Every structure is written in C-alpha cells, then in structure tokens.
Amino acid sequence: MITNSLKKLLTGLIDYAGLFPPASLPLSDAYKNYARYINESDEWILSKFICPAKQLSSLAGLIKSDEINKKSFSISVLGRSGSNAEEFIKGTAEDVNLIVQFLQQTKSKFLTDAFEVRFPEDLILENNTNAMYEIMNSTAAIIKENIPLSVKIFFELPLKNDWKESVNNFTAALKKHNEYFGEDEKFLKSGLKLRTGGVEATAFPTPEQIAYVINTCYENQVPVKFTAGLHHPIRHYNESVKTKMHGFLNIFGAAVLLYGNDLLEQDLINIISDEDTGNFKFDDDFFRWKEFKSPLQVIENARRNFAISYGSCSFDEPREDLAELKLF
Secondary structure: OHHHHHHHHHOOEEEOOOOOOOOOOOHHHHHHHHHHHHOOOHHHEEEEEEHHHHHHHHHHHHHHHHHOOOOOOOOEEEOOOOOOOOHHHHHHHHHHHHHHHHHOOOOOEEEEEEEEEEOOHHHHHHHHHHHHHHHHHHHHHHHHHHHOOOOOOEEEOOOOOOHHHHHHHHHHHHHHHHHHHHOOOOOOOOEEEEEEEOOOOOOOOHHHHHHHHHHHHOOOOOOOOEOOOOOOOOOOOOOOOOOEEEEEEHHHHHHHHHHHHOOOHHHHHHHOOOOOOOHHEOOOOEEEEOEEEEHHHHHHHHHHHHHEEEEEOOOHHHHHHHHOOOOO
C-alpha cells in the first residue's frame, strides 16, 4: 500500500509526452494511451498531456471522434520557439492563435493551461538579463491578451558553456518578470524548464548542474519543471545510452527537501547522485533522505509551488519500477 508521503510526492507528477523520443508515438496512439491512463486507478500520478501547438487541430479532431473517453483533461502546449527574438515572438503569436482555435473547436472543455517553449538560442548566448526579461514579458502579454485562461508558462533553458552565468541571469529575469505581473490575480508564476536527459549521453546534465538550477530557482522563487530522461525512480547506469540516468525520486526528493530544510548545494548534489534506494524512505508522516525529512504539508506545498512536474514519454515504466522497488 502506498504511503501518504509518497502519494504527496507523486500526485500530478508526470506530464505525458508520448509524442516525443524515445517513444515517438503518432498523435493518435499517444492520445489513446493518455485517454486510457486517465481512466485507470493510478490517474492521480498524471498531470497534463503535452502537445505541440501545430498538432492541436489534429488533437481536437481525435477528441471529437472519440466515442469512449468523455473525460476532459489539461494540455500543456509546446511552442515552436525560434533562433532569435523576432522569430520567437512571431512563432508565439502563431501558436497562441492555434490555441484559441483549439479552445473554440473543443468548446473550452479541454484546458490549454500551460505553455512550454525553448528560449531563443541567440538570447541564451547573448546572456543579457534585460533582453531575456523583455521576451518573457512579451510572451506573457500575447497569451494574456488572447487566451481567456490562466496559463502557466515554462521557458526552457538550454545549458551552454557559461551555464552558471546563464542560470543566474535567466532566473533573475524570471523573478523580475513574475514580480512585474504579480499584481494580476490571474497570472500564474512563470517557471524554468530543464532538460534532464535524452537519447544520447550528452543530453544528460550533471548532478551539479541540476542541483545548481534547483537551488537558484528556489532562491529566486521560480517554479521549475523537468523533461526527458526521468523514466526511472532512482539514478542508475543505463546501458542503452551509456551513461547514468537521473531518477525522478532523486530530483523531486532534492527539491522537496530543499523547500523544507536549509540544505547546502552539496546536499542537493548528494541526493541527486544517490543510487541507494534504501536512503529514500517514505512513511505516512514524512519523506526522509538520511538525516533530512519533510512532512506532508511541506511536500504538498513544494510540489504545488516549486517542483511542478516532469515530462515523460512513458507512464508505465515509472509505475513498474516503483512496484519493483516495493514502493507502489
């Protein structure tokens, strides 16, 4: 039987990304999977269905023709991005038009209440906080002016050569951006999206990089979500990609414990690097890692306000691994 602390940690944890590698399913198959998952007993672990803006019209068609599933759900729309600011803003405006059309097609029964988009490459290389801030504000303004929903925006930050400086400037821009729109009751804090893996070893950031992102976001009160490479609960070596894959219990455990404790950055690195399942303990009152612990309310608050979710192309593997570890 699942414990209270693990249930708090897992609730709404996974955004289903079946369209993306390594699964790379056709939209019809990914939709069928998600429609099945949200009617299973474990549906509480799921959060949103991730869909590129360009495929929203096709998704609306699948929803309309579905005679079995009548359950509505939330969608996180993936924006097209752009290599520079001009391309990015133009693409965002086009994506928002597609969102508006989707809402009209589905009579707003399926909510597009999250927007994820990779930040322009040129602005990352330029590393200018004010330029980042202006683009973030422009993106939010386009969404606010056209979509009659509260939409949470996640800007994906690629980690380049001067990654620490990029993380510092990016989170500073996000903090300023959130403060600018903070008086609007409908505004949901924008967050940072971090890629934590892929189909090649080079796609996996180090524990030090992930810890630095988590810590910097926490210091700036910036929500964070993750994507890719988190199919399994605990960090381990994976033969197919020839590297160590990160565990979702490691990463979200580190974020939750930071939220409720005065952890050092090295503590975060140690949690994210840990390959010993026995160090992660879940009971009905606390989640514990070694000498650190978080009670249920802290876990819930951390998940709601800080460590939001992660995108995964598999919903089966995380559950199967948890069952194998006798946690589920």
